[in-house]
Amino acid sequence: MNKRLFALLSVIVIASLALTACGGGAASAPKVIKIATQSPLSGGQSLLGVDIKNGAALGLEQLGGPLRDMGFTVELAPYDDQATPDVGVANAKNIVADSAILCGVGHLNSGVMIPSSEEYHTAGLAFVSPANTNPVVTTRGYAEVNRIVGRDDVQAPVAETYAKNELGAKSVYIIHDKTAYGQGVAEFFRGAAEKDGLDVQAFEGTEETANFDAIITPLLAANPDVVFFSGIYNQAGVFFKQARDAGYEGTFMGTDGMDASGLADLAGDALTKAGGMVYTSVAGPASAYPKAAKFAEDFKAKFGSDPQPFAVQGYDSMGVCLAAIKNAADAAGGEIPTREAVRDAIRALSYEGVTGPISFDSIGDLPTAKYFIIKVNATSGDTWNTNEIVAELDFASPGMGE
Secondary structure (H helix, E strand, O other): OOHHHHHHHHHHHHHHHHHHHOOOOOOOOOEEEEEEEEEOOOOOOHHHHHHHHHHHHHHHHHHOHHHHHOOEEEEEEEEEOOOOHHHHHHHHHHHHHOOOEEEEEEOOOHHHHHHHHHHHHHHOOEEEEOOOOOOHHHHOOOOOEEEOOOOHHHHHHHHHHHHHHOOOOOEEEEEEOOOHHHHHHHHHHHHHHHHOOOEEEEEEEOOOOOOOHHHHHHHHHHOOOEEEEEOOHHHHHHHHHHHHHOOOOOEEEEOHHHOOHHHHHHHHHHHOOOOOEEEEEOOOOHHHOOOHHHHHHHHHHHHOOOOOOOHHHHHHHHHHHHHHHHHHHHHOOOOOOOHHHHHHHHHOOOEEEOOEEEOOOOOOOOOEEEEEEEEOOOOOHHHHHHOEEEEEEEEEOOOOOO
């Protein structure tokens, strides 16, 4: 190497070292935080699952500023659980393996949340559920599991009381979908009905989704005042239409799994003919919450449609995650907090959400939750917002159920 070239290379190396020493070299590693969502993004229940994810995404966009101001990059990590326990658990394993994920929003289905949360619990990763209602979600006492809605051991008796006192029902025919959610709700409804002296004419589980003749024939022979269907809208809508077309004249009832515009698209005027339909929900429509008008407006502007039920709960669940991460990061001196610190920060949080004040008791339930009774007026999905809230009730959490 000639002397001139050697001298030039020496100058370049020295200059590079000087720049690095002064901070002018490589940028510091980005501080990335991820928040996961798990809900059905494909399949028959995706109408609700996609909007849970979209509500969370809007929440991240609108509420993530304080963390971004601290120098964090905050990203959404959406997972499709397909409303299937095995898929949810497989996703959960991938979620907990990503050390950047510090919190999660999900699931829609209790039957998916319960086994998936075993993975979250083992990994110390907190999840906030916008929709899960089976008591077992929280009564296991896992510090990582929280929900911002009520429980089926309250919701189902609320439905039964309405059937008896307001509809004057003396007989009920109970059908469930064999899931942890559906069968759990059905059992709570049956217990309340038997206690009140109603004639429980049947208690039947089915996974059928297309032809319900085997159930409808004995149902018509029994002629109950109320058919209580405990499951999800995409199965129930088909059943309601077939039962009404076959001549059933009584009232259909259900719980929050019925609360989707897709129910009216499937069942049409079967929901309003004869005895009509009433359902209970742990999540009212966005119009039920005074602060939710802007959320609904922003949601439609971003995604091109009105929010489905549980979308606003997805937004608030994300808000809880973000607020807890911010508090934990502050306590960590502005550094990325541990999952355990975020988990503990959620339980210490008092958060003012769009749906109201949010805090958690010792097992991750709301100390007091809202329950709605809704009369269906819609005969198509685009008129779902014409349904009428006939009652709004507040009940304290049953805790561990003692």
